[in-house]
Amino acid sequence: DTEVTQTPKHLVMGMTNKKSLKCEQHMGHRAMYWYKQKAKKPPELMFVYSYEKLSINESVPSRFSPECPNSSLLNLHLHALQPEDSALYLCASSQDRWGRTQGKTQYFGPGTRLLVL
Amino acid sequence: AQSVTQLDSHVSVSEGTPVLLRCNYSSSYSPSLFWYVQHPNKGLQLLLKYTSAATLVKGINGFEAEFKKSETSFHLTKPSAHMSDAAEYFCVVSGSNFGNEKLTFGTGTRLTIIP
Numbered sequence: 001d002t003e004v005t006q007t008p009k010h011l012v013m014g015m016t017n018k019k020s021l022k023c024e025q026h027m028g029h030r031a032m033y034w035y036k037q038k039a040k041k042p043p044e045l046m047f048v049y050s051y052e053k054l055s056i057n058e059s060v061p062s063r064f065s066p067e068c069p070n071s072s073l074l075n076l077h078l079h080a081l082q083p084e085d086s087a088l089y090l091c092a093s094s095q096d097r098w099g100r101t102q103g104k105t106q107y108f109g110p111g112t113r114l115l116v117l
Numbered sequence: 118a119q120s121v122t123q124l125d126s127h128v129s130v131s132e133g134t135p136v137l138l139r140c141n142y143s144s145s146y147s148p149s150l151f152w153y154v155q156h157p158n159k160g161l162q163l164l165l166k167y168t169s170a171a172t173l174v175k176g177i178n179g180f181e182a183e184f185k186k187s188e189t190s191f192h193l194t195k196p197s198a199h200m201s202d203a204a205e206y207f208c209v210v211s212g213s214n215f216g217n218e219k220l221t222f223g224t225g226t227r228l229t230i231i232p
Contacts, residue, residue, distance in 0.1 A: 004160075006160075040225075041224075041225075042207055042222035042223065042225055043161070045220070048219075056219065090160055092161075104211075105163055105166055106220065108160040108161040110159055110160040111159070
């Protein structure tokens with residue numbers, strides 16, 4: 001099973017709302033990723049978790065707050081977003097050999113399409 | 118440092134004709150190379166992956182790619198296009214030697230299939 005699931009599929013929120021995106025995988029992967037993808041562009045890395053610890057933060061604004069409660073789950077908490085944050089948010093996971101993910105395939109979920117009004 | 122160049126932003130082919138999507142890369146390390154496909158409003162699906170075991174890599178749905186080190190290329194091909202192949206294709210390189218390295222994505226090639 002190479003499935004990564006994401007909920008919700010679609011989300012509309014106002015700029016004062018607080019919402020969360022959820023991602024789950026049961027492949028035993030210990031690296032999990034959040035990407036942001038704008039229309040007609042490649043995905044841009046936001047965060048990487050390795051063994052449930054934040055490994056990479058690509059200078060993402062603090063209105064995005066990731067959380068990895070266990071090895072299967074990854075959340076992205078959203079607060080006070082701006083209209084320009086509207087995008088497809090993709091979660092991915094991969095194997096991780098004690099902090100090394102080089103060459104490991106990343107498996108992507110279907111994404112959450114976010115619209116900020 | 119690593120980079121990926123997808124040479125065509127848009128490719129159109131007739132159904133049943135061959136597909137060629139071009140990708141050139143640069144990497145300071147022995148790279149791992151991937152092709153992902155993204156259908157409209159969907160996530161990314163892995164088509165195939167090169168990790169130095171064999172230079173000709175076969176993937177899903179009849180796609181294959183050949184790693185050519187001398188040309189730093191990893192072009193994606195399919196002998197006969199199908200309507201369901203219409204999608205965005207990303208060439209991706211992974212090449213650092215340690216740590217949680219980041220994937221480097223090409224800018225994508227949109228494949229259109231003409232009936």
